[in-house]
Amino acid sequence: MRAMVYRGPYRIRVEDKPRPVIEHPNDAIVRVTRAAICGSDLHLYHGMMPDTRVGMTFGHEFIGVVDEVGPSVRTVQAGDRVMVPFNIFCGTCFFCARGLYANCHNVNPNATAVGGIYGYSHTCGGYDGGQAEYVRVPLADVGPSSIPDWMDDEDAVLLTDAVATGYFGAQLGDIAEGDVVVVFGAGPVGLSAAASAWLMGAGRVIVIDHLEYRLAKARSFAHAETYNFAEYADVVVLMKELTDRIGADVAIDAVGAEADGNLLQHITSAKLKLQGGSPIALNWAIDSVRKGGTVSVMGAYGPMFSAVKFGDAMNKGLTLRMNQCPVKRQWPRLFEHVRNGYLKPRDLVTHRIPLEHIAEGYHIFSAKLDGCIKPLVVTDAA
Amino acid sequence: MAYTPHKPPNPETSEELRARIPGWGADLDPANRPAVPKEVYEPHPYGAVWEIPESQPEKWPRERSIEHASVTPVFGTSCPPRGASGLIRKLAYRRYSEGRAAHWLLLIAADRVDTVGSTARSFVSKHPDNPLIETGILAEVSHHGLRSRRHQKRADLIHQSLDPLIVAGPWVVAGLLGYRTVRRLGRSLRKVSRSRGAGRSPRAW
Numbered sequence: 056m057r058a059m060v061y062r063g064p065y066r067i068r069v070e071d072k073p074r075p076v077i078e079h080p081n082d083a084i085v086r087v088t089r090a091a092i093c094g095s096d097l098h099l100y101h102g103m104m105p106d107t108r109v110g111m112t113f114g115h116e117f118i119g120v121v122d123e124v125g126p127s128v129r130t131v132q133a134g135d136r137v138m139v140p141f142n143i144f145c146g147t148c149f150f151c152a153r154g155l156y157a158n159c160h161n162v163n164p165n166a167t168a169v170g171g172i173y174g175y176s177h178t179c180g181g182y183d184g185g186q187a188e189y190v191r192v193p194l195a196d197v198g199p200s201s202i203p204d205w206m207d208d209e210d211a212v213l214l215t216d217a218v219a220t221g222y223f224g225a226q227l228g229d230i231a232e233g234d235v236v237v238v239f240g241a242g243p244v245g246l247s248a249a250a251s252a253w254l255m256g257a258g259r260v261i262v263i264d265h266l267e268y269r270l271a272k273a274r275s276f277a278h279a280e281t282y283n284f285a286e287y288a289d290v291v292v293l294m295k296e297l298t299d300r301i302g303a304d305v306a307i308d309a310v311g312a313e314a315d316g317n318l319l320q321h322i323t324s325a326k327l328k329l330q331g332g333s334p335i336a337l338n339w340a341i342d343s344v345r346k347g348g349t350v351s352v353m354g355a356y357g358p359m360f361s362a363v364k365f366g367d368a369m370n371k372g373l374t375l376r377m378n379q380c381p382v383k384r385q386w387p388r389l390f391e392h393v394r395n396g397y398l399k400p401r402d403l404v405t406h407r408i409p410l411e412h413i414a415e416g417y418h419i420f421s422a423k424l425d426g427c428i429k430p431l432v433v434t435d436a437a
Numbered sequence: 438m439a440y441t442p443h444k445p446p447n448p449e450t451s452e453e454l455r456a457r458i459p460g461w462g463a464d465l466d467p468a469n470r471p472a473v474p475k476e477v478y479e480p481h482p483y484g485a486v487w488e489i490p491e492s493q494p495e496k497w498p499r500e501r502s503i504e505h506a507s508v509t510p511v512f513g514t515s516c517p518p519r520g521a522s523g524l525i526r527k528l529a530y531r532r533y534s535e536g537r538a539a540h541w542l543l544l545i546a547a548d549r550v551d552t553v554g555s556t557a558r559s560f561v562s563k564h565p566d567n568p569l570i571e572t573g574i575l576a577e578v579s580h581h582g583l584r585s586r587r588h589q590k591r592a593d594l595i596h597q598s599l600d601p602l603i604v605a606g607p608w609v610v611a612g613l614l615g616y617r618t619v620r621r622l623g624r625s626l627r628k629v630s631r632s633r634g635a636g637r638s639p640r641a642w
Binding site for chain 2: 062063064065066067070072076079080081084094105106107108109110111112123127129130140143145146147148149151152153154155160161162163164165166167168171177180181182193194196214223227232234235248251253254255256257258259265266268278282284285286298299301302315316318321322328337345357358359360381383384385387388389392395396397398407414415416417418419422425426434
């Protein structure tokens, strides 16, 4: 089969790889029809995530058709059109039994701090991902779900991570009616978080980024008030001015490890790998939110330490909430929101790239060329 | 103002927002939010019929965090550890917990060793690495590289100029080292052949 393969920092290519096989009785093999490149894939692509091995196939956002199932699989069968959450989870460990599906303890021998994620380094379990023609889906009785007949493929693939994560991030903000919510980052997760904040009754939603085309999308997709931080001397002061010196009630970090806005932070993390991530957006969130407010962290960071301003967080009495999104738990309600037209995931898609040209897709997304917000990967099976 | 008890009013009221934004307030009641409460006890959700999943066979002694009691019942088999990078990875897993910086720094070092080794090996394979294709840099031409940056207030333009250095730097260094090695080898060979020739010449006379 054809599959995207990592060759080293900033280098990927498409190769022939053996088709995955059933390795566990509850495995399924899925023929991928649509995959997406996620902002967090760029951390792998840039060589920031420890234990990213040459030869790995990335991709944790994908949908497809079940091609084969293991002997113990009962809930899906060959031919089913399925969407697969980015989390691999067992459903029954201590953590899954409490709904923390992103924190499963039975699927990642390489680390206890993070669960299993498709195509996301060996630190996240060493599973190949879905930027390929076929992918192994472990514990198929628990993870994948049939795509509802009425749902568009592009909506479905966006619900496997980006939109679900944004929706989850807004929930972690504990938004109350009339709250002022500031979202740092106007990528697919930030845009989804901003749109979701309204569903939870926000009174004002502000989105901060430095890419004008993404801020335009924040205005149209998420009905948000927007500011380009590159045009202001100090974004924290801007936030205080916008809120009568109080600060936002809720701040959401939807940027993560490769944030811009502070050259020293960016270079020490994204370029020199001396930090687990560049916490610029997180520090802005801490300083922009009001005393007693809530910071929700949806941006992904590596396992190494990062220079986060915990002193300010403590002195302000903040609540910091974060997790990888337990995707499947969000789906029933998210499906309703998509069906009602409250959230329109496919409106985020800007590029549809054939698998054979995926290296260019990564460069376009990484360098933010051509108005790129969300690139999808289309296989020949689509 | 922050200096008085009152919260300033938002630019729009809830009624105005409900009229303007489709779905405004649909999840106002926390009971409608699937992530609330954080933990909900449901021991066998979806199709999980097991207490613990059956164990997947190990094709090689699977590296694991020493914070785990044993290898987990399900795991990925993407890229088994190999060569020098594999030895470094095994050391990182065997000796250091996830709480130690040494664990992660060794794994990052192993990643770099893996990249150098794999790139070198590719040149004696049927599929040598091609940085022009693999970096996707050709998209700069096909997808408006210049226009995407010109006249834009983008905060990433300063450090983007470092990317070519990071990507091309190792190739340039490797090329220079290769060139110097080949040149030295050539000189040594010429020296040897000259000295052999010099040794033979008296006899020839």
